[in-house]
Amino acid sequence: MTTKKTAGVEDSYQIEGKMALPYSYFAxxxxxxxxxxxxxxxxxxxxxxxxxxxxxxxxxxxxxxxxxxxxxxxxxxxxxxxxxxxxxxxxxxxxxxxxxxxxxxxxxxxxxxxxxxxxxxxxxxxxxxxxxxxxxxxxxxxxxxxxxxxxxxxAAEKASIHEVNARRKQWVPTDEPAEASTRKGGKPDMSKPVIITAALTGAATMRNQNPSVPYKPEEFAEEAYKCWKAGAAMVHVHAREDGGMATHDHARIKATYDAIKDKCPELIVCLSSAVGMGKTAEQRISQIVYIKPDMASLNTNTMNFGIVDRKTGKIFIDYVFENTFGMLQDFGKVMEENGVKPEIECYDMGGLDNTLMIGKQGIFSDPMNFNFVWGVAGGQQFRTEAFIAMMNALPPKANFTTCGVGMDQYPCIMQSCILGGHMRVGLEDNIRMPNGALAKGSYEQVEVAVNIANCLGRPVATTDEARLIMGLRKR
Amino acid sequence: MGKRLAVCAVAQIKNHPDYHDWRFQNMLLECFEPIVEETKVTFDMDKGIRTIITCSDDMFDARTISDNGITDVVGAHFRGEEKMAQESINGLGYAMACILSGHDDVILFMGHCKESQGESRRMISNLAYDPFYCRPLGMDYHNVDALQARAYMEKSKVTDEHLAKVVVRSRANGKKNPYGRENKIVSEKDVLNSPMYSDPLREMHIYPVTDWAYGMLLCSEKRAKEFTKKPVWITGYGSCMDRYFLGDRDIASNFSLKNAAKRAYAMAGIKDPRKDVQVFELSDQAAHQLPMWAEGVGIAEEGRGGQWIDDGGMERFNVNLSGGQLNGNPLLLGGAARALECYYQLSGQAGKRQVKGAKRAVAQAATGGAGQHQAVIVMEA
Structure with a gap:
C-alpha cells in the first residue's frame, strides 16, 4: 500500500488499496x-x-x-x-x-x-x-x-442451392439432336441440369449401421425434406415397418409416400418395385399400382444379390433376386399404363441388353431413364470403361443416372456428372461420407453431390426441371 | 386504501463527481444530522429509532459487509441494523414490510456510495457476472446496457436523435436541482457529435461517475405526527426479478418492470398511471432507458417510445424533473434519489421543478445489467 496526499487538503491522505483475492470457483x-x-x-x-x-x-x-x-x-x-x-x-x-x-x-x-x-x-x-x-x-x-x-x-456465406437455382435461367428442352450423338463424342452438354436423387433407406440398411436411417413415415418425411433442401430433386423409397423391416404393406407404403408429399409436395418420389428380399411379384407390383408414384424402380435381370465379405470372399447371405423377362415385361407395362415412369435398374450390361430386347415390344415411352448400379454382390464393380460402354449402349433419347454400393458411390456419381448423366446418393447405397465418417443422413451425401456439380459447373436440377428431363407427369 | 407508511423527513448532499476530501462516513453524517434536528427523533429504545436500514455496496466500498464502516455515524450501534445490498429502492420496500408488519414503527434509512474511489466502476459491474460464462467476456453494465439499447431502440423506433434529446433535457433539469450533479449544459448537436462508447450508446448516454449519500426517516402512520406536520406516504411497492442469462431474456420487453409496476399499482389502488400519477422518477442509467422504463410503468405505449418522446411524453407526464439518474447518482442509489425527488414534489418543496398539485408520484429503479431486477414504489401527498 502507498499513500498520497490529496491535492488542496495537505493533511489528508488517500491510501491506495487493491481488492485481490485468489479464488477457486467450482463450475x-x-x-x-x-x-x-x-x-x-x-x-x-x-x-x-x-x-x-x-x-x-x-x-x-x-x-x-x-x-x-x-x-x-x-x-x-x-x-x-x-x-x-x-x-x-x-x-x-x-x-x-x-x-x-x-x-x-x-x-x-x-x-x-x-x-x-x-x-x-x-x-x-x-x-x-x-x-x-x-x-x-x-x-x-x-x-x-x-x-x-x-x-x-x-461463417463462409453459402447460398442455398434453391437460392442459386432461383437466380439462374430455368432449363428448357431443345430440339438438339438426340443425346447419344453428343455422348459418344464425350462432349456432354454441361449446361444441362443434373438430377440428384437420394435413396433414403433401401431394404437392408439398418439403424445399427447408421442411426439416421428412417423407419417411420414422419422420419422419411423429415429426411426427404432435408435432402430436398440440400438439392435433391427425387427420393427413392423402400418403406419400412417401425422395427425396420422392409414392407410391402400398402397402407404403410402409402403413409410413407404421403408423409413425404405432405412435407415436401414438389419432391419427386420413386418407389421401389423390389421392396425387399423374398417378396412375390404380386407383392412387388401391386403397391405401385395402388399408389401410382411419380416413378418406380424396374429391375432388369435375375441375379445373385447377396452379402459377401469383399476381403475374404466369404458368403454371408446367398440370395437370388428374381427378375425374369416376364416380370420385366409385365412390370414395365403396368407402370407405363399407370403413368408411373420406370427407373430401369441395370446391374451390368446384360440388364441393359435385356431391357432393349424386351423393350422392342414398344413397352417404354421416351425418354427412358436408366440407373447404372455398381458394386452389388452379384452385379459388376464400378469401372470407368464399363460405365462408358453402358452409356454408349443407351438408346438415343435415354437419360442415365448412377449409384454405387459402399465406396463405389462417390467415384461413380462423379463420372456420371462428368459425362452428362445424373447422380444418386443415399444411405441405401452407402452409409458413409467420402472421409469414411458416418453420414449424418442421406442429405449430407446430397451436399457432396451438389459439390461435385458445382465443381463441374453443372446446375442442379429443380424438381420441375427433373420432371421435364425424365418425362414425368406434371405435379 | 391499504396500509401506508410515512416519509417524515429526508436529507441529502449534492451529487458530486468526486468528494475526494470526504469519507463516506462524513457524507452520511451530513445527512444524518439534519434529519435528527428537523424531526427531533431520538435513539430511545422505547420511543426512538430501534431499526436502521442502510444501503451500500461491498465492491464500491472495497470491503465486505460495507455497512460495518458506517454503523457508528448512522447511530446503528446497540440496535437493529440491516443492509440492503440491492438497489436502494428495495430498502424502502423492506422498510415498508418492517413497519406494516408491526415489527417496528420508526426506521432511519440511509445510504452512501463513492463511485469515484474505485479505479473502474465497469470492473465492479463485471464482477456481478459469473466467472465461467459471462465475466471472462468482459460483460459489464455498460456494454450490456448497450445490447439492450440496440434491441429496444429497434423495437420502439428510438433514434440517436431521441437519445440526444433525453441527455440535453436531463442536464437542463439537473441544473434546476440544487442537489443535482453539475454537468456541462449541452446541445443535441453536441450529443450527436460526441464519441461512441459502446454502440449504439455514446459516452454522454451513460450516467456519469458520482458520489452521494442520503437519509430518510420513515415511520408508521400512527406516529407520523410526532416527527412532521406534513408526511408523504408510501402506498405501494412491487419488485420482480427477470432471468440471469442475457440470452434467456427478451431484454427489450420490460418484463420485470411491468410486473413490478403491476404489483405496486395494485397495492396503491392505481388503475391508470397516466391519469392517477402526476410525477414519475425513472432510473435511466443509460439514456434509452428513459423511454423504455416509461413504457414499462405504463405511460408510453408499448413499442412506441420514440413517438412518445416526439409527442412530448417526458413533459406531459413530468418524468425526471430532477435530471434523473442520467444526470448523476451513484449505482444502487438511483432509486433513493428518485424517491427523494418524489418526496420534494409531493411536499411542495421542489422549487423550480415543482409540479403544481402533485398528489401522487412513482419512483422506479433497477438492479443488474439491462434492468434485470426492477422495483417500483408509489408515494402520495
Whole structure:
C-alpha cells in the first residue's frame, strides 16, 4: 500500500488499496461437463428441457420455466450460429478480454433455443450485422471458461442451392439432336441440369449401421425434406415397418409416400418395385399400382444379390433376386399404363441388353431413364470403361443416372456428372461420407453431390426441371 | 386504501463527481444530522429509532459487509441494523414490510456510495457476472446496457436523435436541482457529435461517475405526527426479478418492470398511471432507458417510445424533473434519489421543478445489467 496526499487538503491522505483475492470457483457438475467437453472435444453442449423444448446454452441443472430437472438432457450444438444482437465496446479496461474496439455479440447457435454472449472477430466492425452467420473458433490453450471458444468469426456465406437455382435461367428442352450423338463424342452438354436423387433407406440398411436411417413415415418425411433442401430433386423409397423391416404393406407404403408429399409436395418420389428380399411379384407390383408414384424402380435381370465379405470372399447371405423377362415385361407395362415412369435398374450390361430386347415390344415411352448400379454382390464393380460402354449402349433419347454400393458411390456419381448423366446418393447405397465418417443422413451425401456439380459447373436440377428431363407427369 | 407508511423527513448532499476530501462516513453524517434536528427523533429504545436500514455496496466500498464502516455515524450501534445490498429502492420496500408488519414503527434509512474511489466502476459491474460464462467476456453494465439499447431502440423506433434529446433535457433539469450533479449544459448537436462508447450508446448516454449519500426517516402512520406536520406516504411497492442469462431474456420487453409496476399499482389502488400519477422518477442509467422504463410503468405505449418522446411524453407526464439518474447518482442509489425527488414534489418543496398539485408520484429503479431486477414504489401527498 502507498499513500498520497490529496491535492488542496495537505493533511489528508488517500491510501491506495487493491481488492485481490485468489479464488477457486467450482463450475458445478453441469458446468464442469460443459467446460470439459468444450476444452477436450471442441464441442459446444446445451441441455434440452423435455417439457418446454428449450435448448439452453450455457447449460443448467433445472429449467426455470417449468422446474424440470434437465441436468442429463445434453444435446450437442453446432459451432455455427447467428448474430442476434451486438455492441462495439470502444473503451479499454482491465476486465475486458480485448483491446478496444471489439465486438461483443449475442449469438444463437444452430440447435440452441437462446443466444449467449461472445466475442466476434475477423471481420470489419462496420460489416457486423444482426442476422449474420458466424462460427466458433476454438482456443489453442484452455482457460477452463467460455473463452475455450476463443471467439466467433463470420461463417463462409453459402447460398442455398434453391437460392442459386432461383437466380439462374430455368432449363428448357431443345430440339438438339438426340443425346447419344453428343455422348459418344464425350462432349456432354454441361449446361444441362443434373438430377440428384437420394435413396433414403433401401431394404437392408439398418439403424445399427447408421442411426439416421428412417423407419417411420414422419422420419422419411423429415429426411426427404432435408435432402430436398440440400438439392435433391427425387427420393427413392423402400418403406419400412417401425422395427425396420422392409414392407410391402400398402397402407404403410402409402403413409410413407404421403408423409413425404405432405412435407415436401414438389419432391419427386420413386418407389421401389423390389421392396425387399423374398417378396412375390404380386407383392412387388401391386403397391405401385395402388399408389401410382411419380416413378418406380424396374429391375432388369435375375441375379445373385447377396452379402459377401469383399476381403475374404466369404458368403454371408446367398440370395437370388428374381427378375425374369416376364416380370420385366409385365412390370414395365403396368407402370407405363399407370403413368408411373420406370427407373430401369441395370446391374451390368446384360440388364441393359435385356431391357432393349424386351423393350422392342414398344413397352417404354421416351425418354427412358436408366440407373447404372455398381458394386452389388452379384452385379459388376464400378469401372470407368464399363460405365462408358453402358452409356454408349443407351438408346438415343435415354437419360442415365448412377449409384454405387459402399465406396463405389462417390467415384461413380462423379463420372456420371462428368459425362452428362445424373447422380444418386443415399444411405441405401452407402452409409458413409467420402472421409469414411458416418453420414449424418442421406442429405449430407446430397451436399457432396451438389459439390461435385458445382465443381463441374453443372446446375442442379429443380424438381420441375427433373420432371421435364425424365418425362414425368406434371405435379 | 391499504396500509401506508410515512416519509417524515429526508436529507441529502449534492451529487458530486468526486468528494475526494470526504469519507463516506462524513457524507452520511451530513445527512444524518439534519434529519435528527428537523424531526427531533431520538435513539430511545422505547420511543426512538430501534431499526436502521442502510444501503451500500461491498465492491464500491472495497470491503465486505460495507455497512460495518458506517454503523457508528448512522447511530446503528446497540440496535437493529440491516443492509440492503440491492438497489436502494428495495430498502424502502423492506422498510415498508418492517413497519406494516408491526415489527417496528420508526426506521432511519440511509445510504452512501463513492463511485469515484474505485479505479473502474465497469470492473465492479463485471464482477456481478459469473466467472465461467459471462465475466471472462468482459460483460459489464455498460456494454450490456448497450445490447439492450440496440434491441429496444429497434423495437420502439428510438433514434440517436431521441437519445440526444433525453441527455440535453436531463442536464437542463439537473441544473434546476440544487442537489443535482453539475454537468456541462449541452446541445443535441453536441450529443450527436460526441464519441461512441459502446454502440449504439455514446459516452454522454451513460450516467456519469458520482458520489452521494442520503437519509430518510420513515415511520408508521400512527406516529407520523410526532416527527412532521406534513408526511408523504408510501402506498405501494412491487419488485420482480427477470432471468440471469442475457440470452434467456427478451431484454427489450420490460418484463420485470411491468410486473413490478403491476404489483405496486395494485397495492396503491392505481388503475391508470397516466391519469392517477402526476410525477414519475425513472432510473435511466443509460439514456434509452428513459423511454423504455416509461413504457414499462405504463405511460408510453408499448413499442412506441420514440413517438412518445416526439409527442412530448417526458413533459406531459413530468418524468425526471430532477435530471434523473442520467444526470448523476451513484449505482444502487438511483432509486433513493428518485424517491427523494418524489418526496420534494409531493411536499411542495421542489422549487423550480415543482409540479403544481402533485398528489401522487412513482419512483422506479433497477438492479443488474439491462434492468434485470426492477422495483417500483408509489408515494402520495
Amino acid at each position: 458445478g457438475r453441469v458446468g464442469s461437463k460443459f467446460i470439459t467437453t468444450l476444452r477436450d472435444q471442441k464441442k459446444i453442449m446445451g441441455v434440452k428441457c423435455p417439457a418446454c423444448n428449450t435448448v439452453y446454452v450455457p447449460p443448467r441443472q433445472v429449467c426455470d420455466v417449468d422446474f424440470t430437472d434437465i441436468r442429463d438432457a445434453w444435446v450437442e450444438l453446432e459451432s455455427t450460429g447467428t448474430v442476434k444482437n451486438f455492441t462495439v465496446v470502444r473503451y479499454d479496461d482491465k476486465h475486458l478480454p480485448r483491446k478496444a474496439p471489439f465486438v461483443l455479440a449475442l449469438i444463437q447457435l444452430e440447435g440452441a433455443g437462446t443466444p449467449f454472449a461472445h466475442i466476434l472477430e475477423e471481420c470489419k466492425i462496420e460489416d457486423v450485422r444482426i442476422g449474420m452467420k458466424v462460427e466458433a473458433v476454438f482456443a489453442k490453450e484452455t482457460t477452463q471458461t467460455i473463452l475455450d471458444i476463443d471467439h466467433f468469426k463470420p
